[in-house]
Every structure is written in C-alpha cells, then in structure tokens.
Amino acid sequence: MAAAVFHQSLGTFLTHGQANSSSNLSKSNSKCFKVEVGVFRKMSPRSGNMNVTAIQASSSQTSISDPISSPSINTTEDSQKKQKEAALILIRHGESLWNEKNLFTGCVDVPLTKKGVEEAIEAGKRISNIPVDMIYTSSLIRAQMTAMLAMTQHRRKKVPVIIHNETEQARVWSQIFSEETKKQSIPVIASWRLNERMYGELQGLNKQETAERYGKEQVHKWRRSYDIPPPNGESLEMCAERAVAYFKDQIVSQLQSGKNVMISAHGNSLRSIIMYLDKLTSQEVISLELSTGIPMLYIFKGGNFIRRGSPAGPSEAGVYAYTRSLALYRQKLDEMLN
Numbered sequence: 001m002a003a004a005v006f007h008q009s010l011g012t013f014l015t016h017g018q019a020n021s022s023s024n025l026s027k028s029n030s031k032c033f034k035v036e037v038g039v040f041r042k043m044s045p046r047s048g049n050m051n052v053t054a055i056q057a058s059s060s061q062t063s064i065s066d067p068i069s070s071p072s073i074n075t076t077e078d079s080q081k082k083q084k085e086a087a088l089i090l091i092r093h094g095e096s097l098w099n100e101k102n103l104f105t106g107c108v109d110v111p112l113t114k115k116g117v118e119e120a121i122e123a124g125k126r127i128s129n130i131p132v133d134m135i136y137t138s139s140l141i142r143a144q145m146t147a148m149l150a151m152t153q154h155r156r157k158k159v160p161v162i163i164h165n166e167t168e169q170a171r172v173w174s175q176i177f178s179e180e181t182k183k184q185s186i187p188v189i190a191s192w193r194l195n196e197r198m199y200g201e202l203q204g205l206n207k208q209e210t211a212e213r214y215g216k217e218q219v220h221k222w223r224r225s226y227d228i229p230p231p232n233g234e235s236l237e238m239c240a241e242r243a244v245a246y247f248k249d250q251i252v253s254q255l256q257s258g259k260n261v262m263i264s265a266h267g268n269s270l271r272s273i274i275m276y277l278d279k280l281t282s283q284e285v286i287s288l289e290l291s292t293g294i295p296m297l298y299i300f301k302g303g304n305f306i307r308r309g310s311p312a313g314p315s316e317a318g319v320y321a322y323t324r325s326l327a328l329y330r331q332k333l334d335e336m337l338n
C-alpha cells in the first residue's frame with residue numbers, strides 16, 4: 001500500500017496514490033457516509049455513523065475560488081468568500097532517517113531520507129493548486145524540510161520565508177523591505193508546540209526490540225493510547241495540551257480571517273489536532289494512523305472543519321482540489337507532462 005490513513009470508525013484504510021482509490025473509498029465507506037448532492041454531512045462519530053471523508057466534490061460544493069480560472073482572487077467578492085472559508089492542509093513529514101531505522105524519534109531532530117524527500121515533493125504536487133497563505137511547522141528539521149520541499153512544487157511559486165522572532169535582533173535582521181517581495185512570500189512560523197510527542201526514554205530505541213522486551217501490548221499502549229505516557233515522555237493527551245492549544249491560539253484566527261494554512265508536523269502532534277478537528281474520542285484516536293508525506297485537507301467554514309480526506313491523485317477531483325474544473329485542468333496538465 002502506497003500510503004494510508006487508517007481510521008477505526010471507518011474500519012478501513014483510506015488508500016492514496018492508487019488510480020482507483022477513490023472508488024474503493026466510496027465502496028468501502030458507502031455504509032458509513034451520508035452524502036448529499038454537493039454536501040458532505042458530518043455524522044456523529046459517537047453514534048457509530050462516521051465522520052465524512054470527501055469522496056468527490058463538484059464546483060458547487062465550495063465557494064473558494066478556483067485560483068487558476070479566477071486569478072483575480074483579491075476582488076471584494078472573493079475576499080467576502082474567503083472570510084467564509086479557508087483551507088487547512090495538514091501534512092506529516094516525509095520518512096526520516098530514524099523512521100527508516102525503526103527507531104523511536106520523538107523530539108530528536110533527524111532529517112528526511114531520500115524517500116522522505118520524494119514523499120514531500122509528491123505531497124507538494126498534490127496540493128500545488130491550493131493557494132497557501134501561511135505555513136506552520138514544528139521546530140524539527142524533518143517537518144521543515146517537508147514543508148519547504150512541498151512548496152517547491154507549488155504553482156504559485158511564492159517563496160516560503162521562515163520568520164525569525166526568537167530575539168529582537170533576529171526579527172530586525174530578517175526584515176523584508178519590499179512590499180512586492182513580501183506579497184510573493186509565504187510566512188513560515190516554526191513552533192516547538194507542534195513538535196512530535198516527547199517519547200521519553202524510548203527515544204533512540206528500536207521499536208521492534210522494545211516490543212520484544214516490554215511486550216507488544218505495552219508498547220502499543222505507549223504508542224497509541226490517549227493518556228498513557230511512555231516512560232518519562234508525553235502521552236498523546238499531554239502532547240495535545242500544547243499542540244491543540246497552539247492550533248486554537250495561533251492558527252484558528254488565521255483561518256477565520258480567510259487565510260489558507262498548511263501545517264507540517266508529526267504523527268502524534270497531528271493525531272492530537274485531528275482528534276480535535278474530527279471530534280474523535282480517546283478510544284477512536286487509538287486507531288488513527290498517519291502515513292508519512294500524505295497531505296490531508298480540511299475546509300474551515302462557518303466555524304466548522306469539514307474533512308476533505310487526503311489528496312489521492314489527479315483523477316480524484318474534489319478530494320484535493322477546490323473545484324472539479326480545477327482538478328480536471330490539473331489532470332490534463334499532468335497527462336501532458338507525463
């Protein structure tokens with residue numbers, strides 16, 4: 001399987017990067033969704049029905065403008081639309097050198113592997129049509145590399161610029177003095193609050209060997225339970241206390257003002273944010289797995305987060321593009337280039 005997000009409540013893997021994954025998705029989840037024409041209704045996870053993942057969108061499903069066919073994105077009408085909706089892209093970093101070695105990583109700062117670099121570039125292709133106004137990353141290099149590599153694929157060719165506010169001097173020395181250049185930049189804000197959960201005394205240990213030593217069940221509890229921390233490390237609950245708080249304090253206001261936001265972070269900091277966005281219970285979050293390098297799209301509208309699922313490929317229009325016409329345009333372009 002190329003990549004997957006597993007969701008217990010869906011009872012299935014949502015596969016990506018496969019030509020027919022959208023239809024698989026529709027079939028496998030047809031019992032779980034209530035899909036109305038042009039609308040994805042979010043069902044209560046607690047009722048046993050499931051949160052909605054996008055299957056397909058049409059141009060009537062969102063009023064966010066098509067950035068290719070409507071380049072005049074700054075008109076009054078468009079900005080009114082933007083006040084109502086914004087896109088939120090979440091991406092777990094690409095494979096790191098310690099993912100490859102199957103070591104607990106947590107807050108140890110290791111870079112991407114070559115495969116991780118490729119995953120980040122591939123992720124960038126999948127979101128290349130979605131205008132990005134702000135980028136948030138953790139303070140760890142694997143998340144920052146992923147964000148930067150993904151943005152190399154973006155159609156708008158804006159330049160991601162890391163904001164340095166750690167000291168007054170850093171802020172002053174990194175100023176930009178051209179309004180035009182600022183417009184062509186995307187601020188990148190790094191915060192340790194989006195870091196991977198601190199894995200305590202498991203950091204640097206091999207996951208397989210740890211399971212053999214302490215038992216699979218115990219290690220699974222450390223890795224996936226909501227409130228059981230690994231020895232001297234953070235539980236998901238503790239990780240949520242900083243990551244979700246940061247999301248609510250710093251990021252939601254950007255979305256409310258209509259800015260499209262990308263967050264490049266980690267398996268567990270993103271699990272805690274997704275738990276919040278999808279209103280998952282502490283039981284449901286146990287089965288939430290995020291693959292490396294797969295962007296996930298939410299639309300923020302009327303104060304709600306509507307999950308659009310993960311970008312699956314050019315033929316799966318609405319999953320990753322705002323409008324069907326944009327997706328078809330993108331598909332044609334991809335076909336011409338390949």
Ligand SMILES: O=C(O)[C@H](O)COP(=O)(O)O
Binds near residue numbers: 105196267
């Ligand atoms: O920190 C790590 O080791 C991984 O990035 C996430 O690990 P997990 O899948 O054990 O939570």
